[in-house]
Amino acid sequence: MTTFARSIVLVTALLCGLLAPGCATPPRAPTAVPVEPARALPRLVAHRGGTADAPENTLLAIHTALENGADALWLSVQLSADGVPVLYRPRDLSALTEGQGLVASLPAARLQALNAGFRFRDADGAFPYRARPQSIARLDQALAAIPHHVPVMLDLKAEPSPALVQAVAAVLARGNDWPRTWLYSTEAGYAPLWQRYPQAQVMESRDATRRRLLELALAQRCAAPPTARGWAAFELRRDLETSENFTLGKGQTPVSGARLWTPEAMACFRSRAPEFSLLWIGVGSEQDYRLAADLGADAVMVDSPRQARAWREAVEAAAESSGRRP
Numbered sequence: 228m229t230t231f232a233r234s235i236v237l238v239t240a241l242l243c244g245l246l247a248p249g250c251a252t253p254p255r256a257p258t259a260v261p262v263e264p265a266r267a268l269p270r271l272v273a274h275r276g277g278t279a280d281a282p283e284n285t286l287l288a289i290h291t292a293l294e295n296g297a298d299a300l301w302l303s304v305q306l307s308a309d310g311v312p313v314l315y316r317p318r319d320l321s322a323l324t325e326g327q328g329l330v331a332s333l334p335a336a337r338l339q340a341l342n343a344g345f346r347f348r349d350a351d352g353a354f355p356y357r358a359r360p361q362s363i364a365r366l367d368q369a370l371a372a373i374p375h376h377v378p379v380m381l382d383l384k385a386e387p388s389p390a391l392v393q394a395v396a397a398v399l400a401r402g403n404d405w406p407r408t409w410l411y412s413t414e415a416g417y418a419p420l421w422q423r424y425p426q427a428q429v430m431e432s433r434d435a436t437r438r439r440l441l442e443l444a445l446a447q448r449c450a451a452p453p454t455a456r457g458w459a460a461f462e463l464r465r466d467l468e469t470s471e472n473f474t475l476g477k478g479q480t481p482v483s484g485a486r487l488w489t490p491e492a493m494a495c496f497r498s499r500a501p502e503f504s505l506l507w508i509g510v511g512s513e514q515d516y517r518l519a520a521d522l523g524a525d526a527v528m529v530d531s532p533r534q535a536r537a538w539r540e541a542v543e544a545a546a547e548s549s550g551r552r553p
Contacts, residue, residue: 268542269519270298270526271535272380272506275316279531282344283323284314285361286372295532296539299378304366306391311335312366312398315343316384322346324363331385338363367398380409387416396424409458428457436461439495440487449495453503459496460506460528463488463515493523513538 276288277297284303292300303316308331315338320326324341326333343363344356366381373379385391399405410421411430421427436459442450453459464484471478488507496503507519510527516538519527529535 267520267546268539269507269510269516269524271296271532271539272299272301272526272528273297273532274301274508274528274530275303276300276314277530277532280533282347282356282361284316284364284369285343286364286368287344287361289369289372292532293373293377296536297377297532299380299526300373301380301382301528302366302369303382303384304391304395305330305384306388306394307335307338308332309334310390310394312391312394313338314364314366314369316382318384335365339365366395367402370398370402370404375404375407378407378409379404380411383410383412383414383417385412385414387412387414387420389420392417392420392424396427431457431459433461440492443489443492443495444487447491449498452495452497452499454499456500456502456504458504458506460508461487462509463507463519463527464509488522490522510535513541517542 273288273292275283276285277283277292277295278288280295281288281291289300289302302314304312305315307313311334313330313335315323315330317323318329320328320330320333320338320341323343323346325345326341330338339362341363342356342360344359344361345354347354347356349355370379381395383391383395395410399408405426405428409428409430410417413433415432415434418429418432421429431453439450439452440461442448464486467482467485469480469482471480493505496505504525505523506526506528507524508528510516510519510529516527516535520542527535
């Protein structure tokens with residue numbers, strides 16, 4: 228399984244309207260992009276813009292993903308030293324670029340002078356983008372490059388920060404991008420920061436989704452399914468570890484490749500919110516894609532939209548040959 232298997236979970240509720248901070252009067256509310264009805268085959272969400280096909284979170288990755296049929300884009304966001312939201316995932320610039328230090332230590336102009344594809348290897352192990360540098364993109368540049376009907380999922384890769392929230396909100400307001408954008412962070416502290424933006428589509432925490440799945444798996448109990456339409460996500464397979472406390476210590480049992488998504492889990496999530504959309508992370512093969520489709524996933528997140536398009540086409544062809552169109 229790719230590095231995507233360590234990715235995160237996603238839940239959102241669609242909202243509309245806009246009240247930018249400091250506005251004397253509310254601007255006209257934009258029309259919200261509706262949650263599409265579930266398709267027979269899962270939609271493709273390009274993880275980090277399609278991190279296996281091109282340098283992650285770059286404009287090239289975004290264009291490549293869209294050319295390969297991605298239905299939505301998952302992008303990582305951090306804040307530059309001068310308060311500009313940029314697309315970058317690791318904390319350290321040396322992980323992907325020729326630079327050093329933290330993203331937050333440099334202004335946007337200096338970040339954009341770095342090559343975000345410096346350490347990208349192709350299938351032959353070569354570094355094709357050292358001769359063709361790919362800049363670290365600003366969030367506004369990325370959104371402008373994505374057709375407005377394409378959903379965007381923003382993963383905030385920093386400690387809870389009012390400055391990052393305010394900067395992202397300003398970009399979304401300028402481009403009228405609130406309706407098609409969903410917001411996520413593994414840091415629960417972001418949730419209260421988004422409360423001042425009623426138009427923000429804020430994702431449910433990974434903890435809440437994990438708890439629901441574990442209660443189903445271990446206690447056969449559907450614990451507080453969601454009550455509003457939106458998104459939930461968790462890996463199709465995940466390495467987990469159970470822990471049991473004793474008087475004199477603790478017992479731990481690792482479980483490799485645990486699969487928490489079952490028909491019962493699907494029924495639980497949809498029991499109170501029939502329009503709830505379910506997304507799986509870490510789908511790295513045609514077999515996994517078929518399994519997600521059989522379970523009724525609305526979307527899957529993939530590192531390679533190019534490969535995933537072939538999986539979807541194969542499933543479509545198999546369905547047509549069997550006489551049941553997806």
